[in-house]
Amino acid sequence: MSPSSDPAGGRGTGPATASASRAESTDPVRALLLRGGRVAGPTGTAVRDVLVVxxxxxxxxxxxxxxxxxxxxxxxxxxxxxxxxPxxxxxxxxxxxxxxxxGPHTQNLPIRFEQYTTAGIGxxxxxxxxDTVVRTHEALLARVRALRAQGLTGYxxxxxxxxxxxxxxxxxxxxxxxxxxxxxVKAAVGEVGAVGTVDELRRLAGAVARGSRTGGKPPVLHLHLGPDRRGVDLVARAVADGLVPAAMVTVTHVNWNPDVLxxxxxxxxxGVGVDVTACIRPDYFPGAVPPHRAVAELLDRxxxxQVTVTSDAGGAHPHDGALVPHRPVLLLDVLRHCLADRVAPPHLLAxxxxxxxxRRLGLTGVGTVxxxxRADLLVVDGSGREPITLLLGGRTVVEAGVPTVTDPVGDPPAPDPVEAPV
Structure with a gap:
């Protein structure tokens, strides 16, 4: 897309552009007609025009x-x-x-708005x-609201x-x-100090179900798995006994190793949702199943x-005496590899x-075209090699891989490297 295609009325970087995004509702209404793209729909991919107003x-x-x-x-x-x-x-x-x-020196920094958008995330x-001592839920809620103010959909x-x-x-x-x-609710199984019994998991699931009903949202229990089978086996017992409804559960980090997968x-x-983690990869964690291969195996079976992929961005792992941060762009890397390897048709990857x-989170207006x-659209070439363009709420926030809207606070970091599939 060219700069003139921006429905918000032009390009920009830095605080001025971010401020404009917060005032988006006062901007004049503009329209964008995207012609000749291969649009991933519910049942297939076909050449379509897309009108955004x-x-x-x-x-x-x-x-x-x-x-x-x-x-x-x-x-x-x-x-x-x-x-x-989408x-x-x-x-x-x-x-x-x-x-x-x-220790304190291993804490990763907050993730900037443009680190999400240049990864194609809406x-x-x-x-x-x-860590729930230094990092609190209050701080997390504030950060989510800040990302919302800049144009992301945040929860x-x-x-x-x-x-x-x-x-x-x-x-x-x-x-x-x-x-x-x-x-x-996020919880964990198979870790020290985490949910350790079927009865604890049952009580937690009951609290999730009751609170979600009151809040008018689907019940979601998002379970972190450790790198051995103990956590998976606990979930399997709870689901098999009918104590925890399978449909409310997603297990994440399923690609730790072939046994956990x-x-x-x-x-x-x-009936449990299974979530592949983009940062769990053999070069970071020896023995891990490469994320795009885990996606391929899951879709085959x-x-x-039931299948999702997430970044788990924000963590880090040690390497040669340094810490390697886990960036949101790792999620885009997995999509690129899936496209290059033709793991599945684009509409299934969508x-x-x-x-x-x-759908699992009960979010309407996102996740489909x-x-x-909502006009949250990711434009990418079919091979996964070329830079992306991203629209959020009809506004171009990344154009040919370059962010046009950035976080209003702090100096922007160097661009995250994007791995081109080979």
């Missing part, structure tokens, strides 16, 4: 005629056959920074991990690795009932609607990287 997709059709809207400027852009996917939905990230398990669900999970969990209000049910931003496949057959998570939805 303001923040919404209003039409997707094989050959839209020239559009004239009284008082609304319309810009046409030829996508020349590039893929149009912006990625990252349902497991640490926007306030993760890590810290090795929706972020933040969570906490081992969070209450809870943590430890059990009983730290929360915003002191009670899982109150968090779910009182805060729209809270879309579920195989056990997670069995859980998926019982379980229903596509479900795995966006639609399935949105359909009329009436």
């Amino acid at each position: 303001g923040a919404q997709v209003v039409a997707v059709d094989a050959d839209l005629p020239g559009v004239r809207l009284p008082g609304v400027p319309v810009t046409e852009v030829d996508l020349a056959g590039r893929l149009v996917l 912006a990625l939905v990252d349902q497991h990230s640490h926007p306030t920074g993760g890590g810290g398990g090795g 929706t972020v669900v933040g969570c906490l991990g081992h 969070l999970f209450t809870g943590e690795i430890g059990h009983p969990p730290a929360t915003l209000t002191g009670d899982v049910r109150r968090d779910l009932a009182l805060f729209d931003e809270v879309r579920g 195989a056990a997670a496949i069995d859980l998926a057959h019982a 379980v229903p596509v609607e 479900a795995v990287f966006a639609g399935n998570a949105a 359909t009329p009436g939805g």
Whole structure:
């Protein structure tokens, strides 16, 4: 896309552009007609034109005629056959920074707005991990609201690795009932100090179900797995006994190793969601299943609607005496490899990287490219090699890999490296 294609009225970087994004509702309405892209729909991918007016997709059709809207400027852009996917939905990230398990010097920094957008991410669900002393739910909620103000769709999970969990209000049910931003509970199994018995898991699931009903949202229990089978086996017992409804559970980090992945496949057959983690890869964690290969194996063996991929951005791992941070762009790397290896047709990858998570979390308007939805659109070439363009709410925030909207605070970091599939 060219600079003139920006429905917000032009390009810019730095605080001025971020301020403009916060005042988006006062900007004049503009329209964008994307022609000739290969649009990933619910059942397939086909060449379609996409009309965006303001923040919404209003039409997707094989050959839209020239559009004239009284008082609304319309810009046409030829996508020349590039893929149009929904912006990625990252349902497991640490926007306030993760890590810290090795002492204060191992704490990672907060994640900037443009680090998410240059990774093709339009929706972020933040969570906490081992550290709920320095990093609190209050700080996480504030960071989510800051990302929302800049244009991302942002939510969070209450809870943590430890059990009983730290929360915003002191009670899982109150968090779910009182805060729209809270879309579920993160907990852990198979870790020291985590949920350790079927009865503990049952009680936690009951609290999630009751709080979610009160808050008018689907019950979501997002479970961190450790690198051995103990956690998976505990979940399997709880689901098999009927004590925890499978449909409310997602297990994440399923690609720690082939043994955990195989056990997670069995859980998926019982109805549990299975989530591949982009930063769990052999060069970071020896013995891990490469994320794109884990996606391929899962899609070969379980229903596509059970499979998601997340970044787990914000953590870090030690390497040669230094800490290697886990960036949101790792999620885009997995998508690129899936496209290059033709792991699945683009419309199924759109479900795995966006639609399935949105559906499980009860989010409407994101995760699909359909009329009436929010215009969060990821434009990428079919091979996964070229720079991306990203629209959020109809506004171009990344163009040809370069962020056009940046965080208003602090100096922007060097661009995150993007791995081109070979």
